[in-house]
Amino acid sequence: MNWISNVVPPKIRSFLRRETPENLWVKCPESGQLVFHKDLEANLFVVPGSGYHMAIGAKARLANLFDNGRYDELPTPEVPSDPLKFRDIKRYSDRLKEYRTKTGASDAITLAAGKLEGLSVTVAVQDFAFQGGTLGMAAGEAIIAGMTAALERRTPFIIFTASGGARMQEGMFALMQMPRTTVAVRRLRAAGLPYIVVLTNPTTGGVTASYAMLGDIHIAEPGAVIGFAGARVIEQTIRERLPEGFQRAEYLKSHGMVDMVAPRAELRPLLARLCKLLTHAPQTDLPEPAAA
Template sequence: MNWLTKLTPPGVKSIFTKKDTPDNLWVKCPKSGEMVFSADLPGLLHVTPAGHHMRIGPDMRMDYTFDDAKYEEVATPEVAKDPLKFKDDQKYTDRLKKARAKTGDQDAMSIGVGNIRGIRTVILVQNFAFMGGSLGMAAGEGFIAAAEYAVAHKLPLVVFTAAGGARMQEGALSLMQMPRTTIAVQEMRENNLPYIVVLCDPTTGGVTASYAMIGDVHLAEPGALICFAGPRVIEETIREKLPEGFQRAEYLEEHGMIDRVVARGEMRKVLGDILAVLTQQSAEPCAEPIPA
């Protein structure tokens, strides 16, 4: 303790105490490296000034897509929590508890029903924050529940995909969800109901190999990674350098694998236009899109 500390009155020290700055006050843009004020992100739909589309959860996705952010939630079916009693460095049940505590969701899929420019629509959102959006039994049942709801109520289905692939902790049971979800899409087609896929960052593995690539229309957010195996795995396999932007949304659009890359600020308008054509309804006017 120095002499100045001894002379400082007790009450004065508390006035000048350094206040801690919240860790999440600023966010670094991965694209440009600039720091973005967190409070500005909701107004920008979580798109940085440089155009980087940040990953968002189901609540934000539905708020940004449905008219006036109004929608009804549809419960997803419950499934066996740990059918294989899987354990690696920790129990699968413990991983589920942590993911549920982190996201507030029971699993990776969330279903909402509301209007997109006045057209009643079912939206299914895959949450990458929940164990990488991995496709397991709960996710598969969630997809099927959304498709069945759409068929029962004669509504179009829009799916926002974001996944790292199948859930390894469920083994072959997770892989079984690929044909099951494909059959659910076929039921949509048999009932002449639109099935639109919006590919978000990242959409990979078994999700890309099933319901993510069999939509009537495929949209994607800018810069989204869309693939089965990632670029690093491919480069190590073929021992060659891949083209710039390989497997990104813009590259896939250029090569005909998706229909259009749509910025988040324009997504509701574009979806409304597509739904109006496919359902033969009139879409309500849409406000000016938020600039990318």
């Protein structure tokens, strides 16, 4: 309680007190810097001072990737929502309803097709905001549907991964998505279509053990945690201290696990160049040769 609530009459109080949105300022987890939300959004959710890459929603990522922000969202297959009738402190079906309301998506994977610097591409985005981006039946079917769409359209397939692993509430049904998505990747490879993986923070568990590490090219965002088991679990198992930066994107690049680390602002032109190179399309952004 303060003097406004104690002394000032209610009608005057409403003029003195202004409601402030909860997300007006965002604190950088790395440096503690406070950033105005609109500035952070304009900078693709990368903290200007520290360069920390914060989570970005699927819609915002797709709008930034495609030409003029225009794309067609592709449908994802319907699957049984709760095959095991799982329940812990609450029913799994209720959890799904909460995440669908919160994110506006049916599950963790969003599929889209459009133009990237004039070249047709098919894209999948894994959203960590939907139950930690976990891989379940719906996500597995969506990835397979996206790869099938790329096969039909004869386009490169790009996936942005972000996941805590397989979805425990679906048990073996979730684990089976690992070999199923692996088979779909092999179909892309057999057709000679590029498969590019962009690893974002975090990409762990069964996702890392399957389609996330099967790309023709692996690009990681700066500072992304990439691995199978958590660092603490590994330390407790081997009873040794892990190296500084272990499982971070930069460490993995220096040890040959990823091909390159690219800031979010550079991903769009980089992906366009790679797709054109792998499909033998004209590199329109290359400089013209000097006249003799």
